[in-house]
Amino acid sequence: MKLFEELKWRGLIKDVAGSDLEDKLNNEQVTFYWGTDPTADSLHLGHYSSLLTAKRLSNAGHHPILLVGGATGLIGDPRPTSEREIMDKEVLRKNLEGIKKQVDKIFDGKAEIVNNYDWMKDFNYLDFLRDVGKYININYMLSKDIINRRLETGITYAEFSYTLMQGYDFLHLYETKNCIMQAEGSDQWGNITTGIDLIRKKTGKEAYAFTMPLVLDAQGKKFGKSEGNALWLDINKTSSYELYQYLINSDDSMCEQYLKIFTFLKPEEIIEIIKKHNEQPHLRLAQKTLAREIITDLHGKEEYEKAVKISEALFNGNVCDIDPTLIDKIFKNVPNSNIDNDDNIVNLLVNTNICTSKREAREFITNGSISINGNKITDLDYVVTKEFAKDKKYVIVRKGKKKYYLVKYN
16 A cells, blocks of 8 residues: 555645646655644644644655744734634743654654744744735635635634745745655645745745645534543653553444554554454553554653553552553543641541432441452441541542542642
8 A cells, every 4th residue: 555545544634736746756755844833832632633744754755844933923824713813922932842852752853843933033023925925816715614714703813824935935945955745634724735836936836745634523513522621642741641541442333443543553453443443442452552653653652551450450440550640631520629737537528519418328337338448448437538548648549440539638
């Protein structure tokens, strides 16, 4: 299976520009670029899918340029509904550094990383209007979907000009690095075609591009969002356990697509995994494989094994071995309470709203349905003390088989 065919099989090609793009990908070694603005100090799982596509091209012999938008990030890509807030330059600088480190790690230091601020910072306004704005018709810009949708609510001249800046990025890389191709998410198609049009008008030559469909979950929401928050590639922002939990709970109907997009497993391996998964879906083989491949690639085998161990500990109620430094992240989505003093188990369960009444608390305790830091409590006179809290701070309460609560000493 040649590269273009495999990309299509994996569902990684949506829009295509260039009459012989397939031949370029299959039979030549070209320079291409993928770009992102540093809106945060870490990339997230949505970016990761695009980076893996870039890595597939790199593995096939093509040269990757990863553009980090130090200039475009100062303006902001127009959102469908409202204007972006202007980002502080120092925040932008820190974000750039964080993203560069992640890209370097994913590409083993083999990707060329550029910052469009380096060529935009000395571009004066008159030169930009003459050398770029002169070549792009206003009606052409208004026809861009993202701009057209903002006309009703309003769009500033700064964001209106964003597509010119990104278009110039492509032209600059085309002229200085012989970069003839761009690969982006499908939401960037309008900006991509601006660059292709600018290259054609200024050089008389053809440029190439393709977009990847945005990765969605079973509900049609962007894949990589958890409780409304992005799943970050930075392990300090999203732990390997949190990432594991998100992936292990992926909908069965989406697993084949995710394995194609997010792993380097061969087509025949993916087909076999899905076959076995469908025979015994309750074993969650596809989800476990997805989690193993992604976490190992991002954070290493040890972090993957740690995430599995924590998950098994929570499932079995053996929380005593959990690293105290991870407790806040692991239990951030369960009910949290704070206490000042040691207390009787019955009072603690009621005062922290784990049980609705002392009668209910006593019933759960006498039925053996309450555990404190992995230890089943059946004594109604048991006193929860700071001395026996994990790290002298955390009291992990398990009620029944699945419900967890976190109580912390102030």
